[in-house]
Amino acid sequence: MIDTHAHLHFPQFDKDREEVIKECEQKLAAVVTVGCNIDDSINAVNLARKHHFIYASAGIHPHDASNYSLDIKDKLREILSDDKVVAVGEAGLDFYRNLSPKEKQEEIFRLQIELSREIGKPIIIHTREASHEMSEFIKKEMEGVKGIIHCFNGDTELLETALKNGFFISYAGPVTYPKNEALRETLKKVPSSRLLVETDSPYLSPQKKRGKRNQPTYVAYTVKTIADYLDLNFTDVDRITTVNAKRIFGLPMTKEESEPKLVYKVRNNLYINLTTKCPCNCVFCFRGKENYVLGYNLKLDREPIAEEYMYRIKNPGIYDEIVFCGYGEPFERFDTLIKVAKWAKKMGAKKIRVNTNGLVYLITGRENVLDEFKAVVDTFNVSLNASNPEEYYKVVRPSFGNGSFESVIKFIIDAKEKGFNVIISAVNIEGFNKEAFKSLARKLDVDYRIREQKIV
Ligand code: SF4
Structure with missing residues (x-):
């Protein structure tokens, strides 16, 4: 299993990070720890450098967009050039909390799209209350860019646009919540070749761990829910999502997988x-x-x-x-x-x-x-x-x-x-x-x- 989206370098893991990482090493093939601003991305890369199976992404979250201007591009490019960095982001649009002005979010998102295209690493997309705007971005400004819709929320316009443009769809803990039947329904439309799983830990614990801090190994609960829903075995969804994560992030594949x-x-x-x-x-x-x-x-x-x-x-x-x-x-x-x-x-x-x-x-x-x-x-x-x-x-x-x-x-x-x-x-x-x-x-x-x- 690969947790394609965690924040293992966040302070919520300060007390027991090494223990959590040890458990991840036993149970997971890889974890991508995702950066949300410049300092945070540097922390993510530093953690990834210490552990062979941890990879990082580097980017600016829409919440943090107002802290940056376009001259951040060179710095971000430098961080992204690290071998352990497998993606740009998390980047995107968040019109729910609106912690940065809309125009600023779009400007910083655009900058990261350009970097993703330039360096050929996929972009991890965060979108909240902005599915239509994100669909427009994908259609009009992201040709030739590989991407992942992180923590997919079930929006059908976004799903259709993202899949038609070759994007991968990543499901997190919410797919395990009993009331989220409509989100599970969308699984039937996603080709197996584009399916990913993630935890977004320390947030969004799956149903069985609700109320507790989330951690990368809990990705297994999401795998189990998807397997049950699609009438597959756990090992099938484990294999499908692991191979897909390796394909999108360019991680080494076994002969068996390739x-x-x-x-x-x-x-x-x-x-x-x-x-x-x-x-x-x-x-x-x-x-x-x-x-x-x-x-x-x-x-x-x-x-x-x-x-x-x-x-x-x-x-x-x-x-x-x-x-x-x-x-x-x-x-x-x-x-x-x-x-x-x-x-x-x-x-x-x-x-x-x-x-x-x-x-x-x-x-x-x-x-x-x-x-x-x-x-x-x-x-x-x-x-x-x-x-x-x-x-x-x-x-x-x-x-x-x-x-x-x-x-x-x-x-x-x-x-x-x-x-x-x-x-x-x-x-x-x-x-x-x-x-x-x-x-x-x-x-x-x-x-x-x-x-x-x-x-x-
Ligand atoms: S492989 Fe099956 S689905 Fe594809 S064209 Fe042939 S009959 Fe149709």
């Missing part, structure tokens, strides 16, 4: 990533935009042979399900898919599922393929995303053109008739007709899944 994955575990399922090829171009697909999914790099740079998958799967029987999925269409590698699936079944796989766009007949040019999967594959999850041809061609945009929708429907009917478990799935994009999709599922006599669209 290399493309052929197989990857999520919950107790093992996913098999066969290819990045797909004959479709779904409007919501982020293949080509994001290499990381659920904490794994899925951007294969080659097409591995079946034996490489078998070597990595090792013991298929220990997983709840083996799922052919990944970052492309599994049927694009028909021979490898069937070889690995047959081997996995023989080796004791409990269940095998293929997540597919259902265009196998057009991909292979054959219509008798299903018999080959009998007694091997249990479930086909067909990503259909539409209830009629018109909607399908608009959303899925298959390269085969006309006849594709009918071909997928035929595959679904055939698979159902041959005794496979079939699920049709869709992403709930704007204008999607849920009721029509449910009615199609009933007509085809198959289960359905509808998931929220992630913003990219």
Whole structure:
């Protein structure tokens, strides 16, 4: 786990800082201690220099903006040049407490945006009662700047703007508060590749520690809440947020974290990533935009042979399900898919599922393929995303053109008739007709899944 936003150098830790740091070293991969003005940033850097796993950021908080003018830029640049400094900030706008005049806050924020762009380190953004103004800044003045929305508050305009502009979203203790259901809801829209966690300690203790001083190790409570909400395991959210923190801050990554994955575990399922090829171009697909999914790099740079998958799967029987999925269409590698699936079944796989766009007949040019999967594959999850041809061609945009929708429907009917478990799935994009999709599922006599669209 990485606490991407703490203030370990603050006076609230003076009495027991070394003890807290020792506990952090045992339980966390890294902590970023965040500076709020020039002297405070120097304190943050000094602390980071003493501990290998602590990093610092340097910047001027909007509350402190009125104490500075534009001639602070050189000094701030000098602090930011330290190797242990991984980000600019915390910087931003706070129109709730208004401790600095609005224009002053904007001037000092602008200065830090320029520094972030110049030195290539991300900017950590604080925003309170200023979501609209911050969205405007992101749209108009932050092109080419990498950023993190710290302690995200749930504002949908800000979320949409930040994600569309490549920003990362960091959740803190408030996501654990029972009344914050609307904030938790936003988790469904954040791609796994942009999710971060933080404590903002010594402030904002999570629900289980409310009333006590917060500390970086309590980030685990936020990880647990997010895992429960997204129906993932704790280790999944731990991996996802750790890898993301390393990516945004440029921290060293292990080979395991950086290399493309052929197989990857999520919950107790093992996913098999066969290819990045797909004959479709779904409007919501982020293949080509994001290499990381659920904490794994899925951007294969080659097409591995079946034996490489078998070597990595090792013991298929220990997983709840083996799922052919990944970052492309599994049927694009028909021979490898069937070889690995047959081997996995023989080796004791409990269940095998293929997540597919259902265009196998057009991909292979054959219509008798299903018999080959009998007694091997249990479930086909067909990503259909539409209830009629018109909607399908608009959303899925298959390269085969006309006849594709009918071909997928035929595959679904055939698979159902041959005794496979079939699920049709869709992403709930704007204008999607849920009721029509449910009615199609009933007509085809198959289960359905509808998931929220992630913003990219
Ligand atoms: S079918 Fe899947 S991989 Fe292919 S474009 Fe659509 S979402 Fe992307």
